[in-house]
Amino acid sequence: MFKSCTGAVGELGMNELFTQLFLPSGLLFFPLIxxxxxxxxxxVVGSYVTARRVTYIGTGISHAVVGGVxxxxxxxxxxxxxWLSPTVGAFAAAVVSGVIIGRVILTSGHKADSVITAxxxxxxxxxxxxxxxxxGYHDPMSMLFGDILLVSRQDLPxxxxxxxxxxxxxxxxxxxxxxxxxxxxxxxxxGINADAYFMLLILLTxxxxxxxxxxVGVIMVIALLSLxxxxxxxxxxxxxxxxxxxxxxxxxxxxxxxxxxxILDLSSGPLIVVFSGAVHLVALTVRRFWPVSRLAHGS
Amino acid sequence: xxxxxxxxxxxxxxxxxxxxxLTVHHNRNVAVLGPNGGGKSTLLKLILGIxxxxxGTIEVMGSPPHVACNYLGYVPQHxxxxxxxxxxxxEIVLHGCAGNHWLGWHASGCRHCVDSVLEEMxxxxxxxxxxxxxSGGERxxxxxxxxxxxxPAILLLDEPLANVDPASRAKFQETLRGLGRRMTVLSVSxxxxxxxxxxxxxxxxxxxxxxxxxxxxxxxxxQELYRGxxxxxxx
Numbered sequence: 001m002f003k004s005c006t007g008a009v010g011e012l013g014m015n016e017l018f019t020q021l022f023l024p025s026g027l028l029f030f031p032l033i034x035x036x037x038x039x040x041x042x043x044v045v046g047s048y049v050t051a052r053r054v055t056y057i058g059t060g061i062s063h064a065v066v067g068g069v070x071x072x073x074x075x076x077x078x079x080x081x082x083w084l085s086p087t088v089g090a091f092a093a094a095v096v097s098g099v100i101i102g103r104v105i106l107t108s109g110h111k112a113d114s115v116i117t118a119x120x121x122x123x124x125x126x127x128x129x130x131x132x133x134x135x136g137y138h139d140p141m142s143m144l145f146g147d148i149l150l151v152s153r154q155d156l157p158x159x160x161x162x163x164x165x166x167x168x169x170x171x172x173x174x175x176x177x178x179x180x181x182x183x184x185x186x187x188x189x190x191g192i193n194a195d196a197y198f199m200l201l202i203l204l205t206x207x208x209x210x211x212x213x214x215x216v217g218v219i220m221v222i223a224l225l226s227l228x229x230x231x232x233x234x235x236x237x238x239x240x241x242x243x244x245x246x247x248x249x250x251x252x253x254x255x256x257x258x259x260x261x262x263i264l265d266l267s268s269g270p271l272i273v274v275f276s277g278a279v280h281l282v283a284l285t286v287r288r289f290w291p292v293s294r295l296a297h298g299s
Numbered sequence: 300x301x302x303x304x305x306x307x308x309x310x311x312x313x314x315x316x317x318x319x320x321l322t323v324h325h326n327r328n329v330a331v332l333g334p335n336g337g338g339k340s341t342l343l344k345l346i347l348g349i350x351x352x353x354x355g356t357i358e359v360m361g362s363p364p365h366v367a368c369n370y371l372g373y374v375p376q377h378x379x380x381x382x383x384x385x386x387x388x389x390e391i392v393l394h395g396c397a398g399n400h401w402l403g404w405h406a407s408g409c410r411h412c413v414d415s416v417l418e419e420m421x422x423x424x425x426x427x428x429x430x431x432x433x434s435g436g437e438r439x440x441x442x443x444x445x446x447x448x449x450x451p452a453i454l455l456l457d458e459p460l461a462n463v464d465p466a467s468r469a470k471f472q473e474t475l476r477g478l479g480r481r482m483t484v485l486s487v488s489x490x491x492x493x494x495x496x497x498x499x500x501x502x503x504x505x506x507x508x509x510x511x512x513x514x515x516x517x518x519x520x521x522q523e524l525y526r527g528x529x530x531x532x533x534x
Contacts, residue, residue: 051384175403179394182384189347189373190397190449233385237429242385 020262028258030156031148031268035254037163038212038224043247044170045208046229047239048201052181054105055226057202060116061097062209062218064123068093069143070130077134087158090213094206097123102202106195146217146269148258155214162211166204177201178239216269224250227276231283249279300346300453300483305355307341315341319355319508323500325452328479331487333504339487342504343457346485347373360452372451372482374442376458382431388441389426392416395448413448420444420474435462436471443474453483460490 020026049055072089075081097119104115131138151159170177180187180197187194205225213221232246257272305319316338323329333339344350345357348364359367372395395416396409417423420440425433433441439459446454456475463471478484479499501511 051381053381172402175397175405178386178390179397179403182386182391182394183375183380185349185375186373186394186445188349189368189371190394191368192397233383236385237387237427238390239385
């Protein structure tokens with residue numbers, strides 16, 4: 001985790017903060033770009049999974065990814081396969097666990113809870129076991145909690161490409177995904193392949209989880225997938241309103257988290273999640289005194 | 300719409316329906332009544348093609364249900380729908396006329412159709428409201444409007460009075476009677492309030508099926524019918 005050079009607000013000029021944030025040479029420049037790009041993905045995909053009430057799928061996938069990363073480290077060191085990077089392992093584990101969870105939900109929904117738990121714990125445990133047997137030292141903590149401040153210029157193209165793909169698919173199929181998320185049965189009756197769209201949603205969740213785990217780690221990626229979207233759902237009348245609100249809230253929390261972590265010499269990932277939680281609690285409190293009927297009469 | 304010797308068995312082996320025979324002609328208003336667990340919703344899912352019978356045949360407009368799905372308008376119990384979903388009334392009704400475009404883009408004229416259906420159902424003023432803000436009766440009207448926007452020939456309703464308050468029931472039933480004059484309406488309910496005027500036939504489902512004239516049912520002992528109404532075959 002990044003530790004601030006000064007650690008005190010008084011000693012840290014605003015100019016230095018701006019330099020770190022907005023100049024390419026600044027420590028916070030690339031994390032800021034990745035964080036804002038990720039906010040868009042979290043806003044779009046998070047709103048779908050929150051509205052469909054399947055955030056637990058993200059939890060299952062994000063934990064199962066540890067198994068993929070561990071296996072990739074192990075087989076890379078044993079076989080020498082250079083292409084088998086931790087990111088490839090994470091993608092493979094996310095897709096496989098997503099397909100397993102998705103099929104179980106579609107075919108026997110009542111078993112989903114136990115299957116997701118099994119996928120989650122087996123994924124994590126096997127990941128730790130693989131790391132135990134991998135030569136050299138691999139810190140599982142960086143995987144679990146991530147570090148946005150370690151994001152470099154080299155990471156940017158991959159993250160940007162996957163984010164762009166996820167957002168494009170999420171927006172292109174907006175009407176279909178909206179229909180399937182709202183009433184799957186009715187969508188089927190209208191001749192729509194609801195199962196395929198549900199699996200597409202799971203795939204988007206899996207991709208988001210893998211790419212974004214670098215920012216906050218596998219444990220807290222689910223927080224950014226759900227908390228801003230849940231807050232957005234308190235505000236928006238339509239799903240795309242919620243996506244927009246969730247994106248803005250997520251970006252706000254990422255920027256605030258980065259700035260505060262720099263000033264107060266604290267870990268950025270947990271701070272971002274804490275701010276997301278705080279914003280959600282504030283929104284819930286406001287909603288209690290200002291119900292949705294008053295928010296939504298606007299148009 | 301015709302069902303001949305239809306039977307359905309759930310994967311766990313439970314026989315939900317046996318020897319169900321039912322023929323519904325154009326522009327008839329049919330009430331399917333029966334006790335909870337009698338197989339009413341199963342029958343509806345068979346007609347919709349969601350479930351497949353283990354015996355017998357089902358034809359809708361001369362075709363199997365899954366082929367005829369564009370002729371069917373379906374109004375589920377709104378308890379099965381996520382009420383807090385961020386979606387407006389207009390968006391829900393638009394789903395009813397969702398075309399076959401692979402991206403789900405709406406055909407031209409769809410928005411005009413939605414406007415006229417909203418007007419017809421008396422919910423035009425609610426078009427931009429969120430679904431969760433509506434009362435039970437209003438939600439039911441929205442779901443009917445969604446079904447109507449697909450221009451169905453047959454309207455299937457699952458427990459349409461379940462969440463409608465007593466004060467709104469008469470108005471709601473009047474709406475259903477109006478719809479029954481221009482399309483086939485099949486309403487599934489455990490609620491005997493459906494025996495009100497406007498229903499052409501009553502079908503009792505309790506494992507099997509029995510058809511009655513509404514007046515016949517009104518005159519009969521209701522409890523007796525519920526206990527013995529599931530006899531097999533039409534009588």
